[in-house]
Amino acid sequence: MPDExxxxxxxxxxxxxxxxxxxxxxxDVDSFLAGRQTLSALEREMVGEVAGKDLLHLxxxxxxxxxxxxxxxxxxxxxxxxxxxxxxxxxxAERAGLAATFVEADTQRLPRHLAGRFDLxxxxxxxxxxxxxxxxxxxxxxxxxxxxxxxxxxxxxxxxQIIASLDPLVVDWPYGGGQAHRETISDTYACPGLEIEPxxxxxxxxxxxxxxxxAAEAGLTVTRLGEHVAVDLDPRSLLSxxxxxxxxxxxxxxxLPMLYSLRAHLxx
Ligand SMILES: C[S@@+](CC[C@H](N)C(=O)[O-])C[C@H]1O[C@@H](n2cnc3c(N)ncnc32)[C@H](O)[C@@H]1O
Numbered sequence: 001m002p003d004e005x006x007x008x009x010x011x012x013x014x015x016x017x018x019x020x021x022x023x024x025x026x027x028d029v030d031s032f033l034a035g036r037q038t039l040s041a042l043e044r045e046m047v048g049e050v051a052g053k054d055l056l057h058l059x060x061x062x063x064x065x066x067x068x069x070x071x072x073x074x075x076x077x078x079x080x081x082x083x084x085x086x087x088x089x090x091x092x093a094e095r096a097g098l099a100a101t102f103v104e105a106d107t108q109r110l111p112r113h114l115a116g117r118f119d120l121x122x123x124x125x126x127x128x129x130x131x132x133x134x135x136x137x138x139x140x141x142x143x144x145x146x147x148x149x150x151x152x153x154x155x156x157x158x159x160x161q162i163i164a165s166l167d168p169l170v171v172d173w174p175y176g177g178g179q180a181h182r183e184t185i186s187d188t189y190a191c192p193g194l195e196i197e198p199x200x201x202x203x204x205x206x207x208x209x210x211x212x213x214x215a216a217e218a219g220l221t222v223t224r225l226g227e228h229v230a231v232d233l234d235p236r237s238l239l240s241x242x243x244x245x246x247x248x249x250x251x252x253x254x255x256l257p258m259l260y261s262l263r264a265h266l267x268x
Pocket of ligand 1: 007011012059060061062063064065066079080081082085105106107108123124125126127130131
């Protein structure tokens with residue numbers, strides 16, 4: 001495994017398992033092919049109207065969300081560094097009868113042919129924790145935008161990432177700093193209880209301040225930053241679900257945010 005792609009073997013394996021394994025609670029390919037929208041209300045609202053727009057989806061996995069944007073009328077390009085994910089995404093586009101371009105690339109080194117081509121750059125749910133060079137990632141997102149175009153990022157909030165367990169409360173992860181944290185991973189959030197072949201992985205914690213600063217340093221103007229305490233997913237199976245069906249992270253009498261959402265544009 002080349003050093004510059006430390007997590008690729010893990011994601012190749014997960015891309016093989018997701019949507020093909022019984023008990024997968026996230027990636028239901030059959031219902032997607034039957035027309036189900038996979039995008040959350042939050043990302044739809046943050047991104048807005050996409051019909052007729054050029055949309056770049058970073059870390060697209062095997063393409064269900066990318067293709068959901070295509071169903072809403074966007075001209076879509078998905079990027080992922082996993083050849084297995086990109087191969088499956090191309091196959092899924094064909095099966096769904098949807099036009100889409102999928103590019104195998106590291107999002108810290110986006111190919112120059114993507115420069116200045118997109119009205120929207122979108123990345124959601126499990127993105128920056130895999131990225132060692134946050135500055136390069138933001139620089140690539142800014143490079144891909146047309147002047148006036150927007151980056152939308154919806155991702156796990158660091159307040160959620162730092163917590164290993166709620167009862168008892170165990171905090172095992174820094175709030176930010178970007179230092180590499182290595183571990184061996186032998187499971188996947190999509191299929192609780194399933195053991196996969198153990199893979200070495202490295203993840204990086206970023207604070208909200210570090211993420212916003214990286215966007216500003218890439219030349220982007222941040223126009224919206226949301227921190228969300230009631231959300232419709234809990235990929236780490238950490239939280240309990242309220243009667244309204246939403247997950248919350250209790251903190252004293254209140255709640256900590258589970259997701260953040262950021263919109264930033266490239267000045268025209
Ligand atoms: C949690 S998934 C993202 C989920 C995605 N939003 C979806 O539609 O299912 C993370 C993705 O990031 C990709 N990835 C991780 N590091 C990457 C990198 N440096 N460059 C490109 N893709 C990367 C993985 O292959 C995986 O598909």
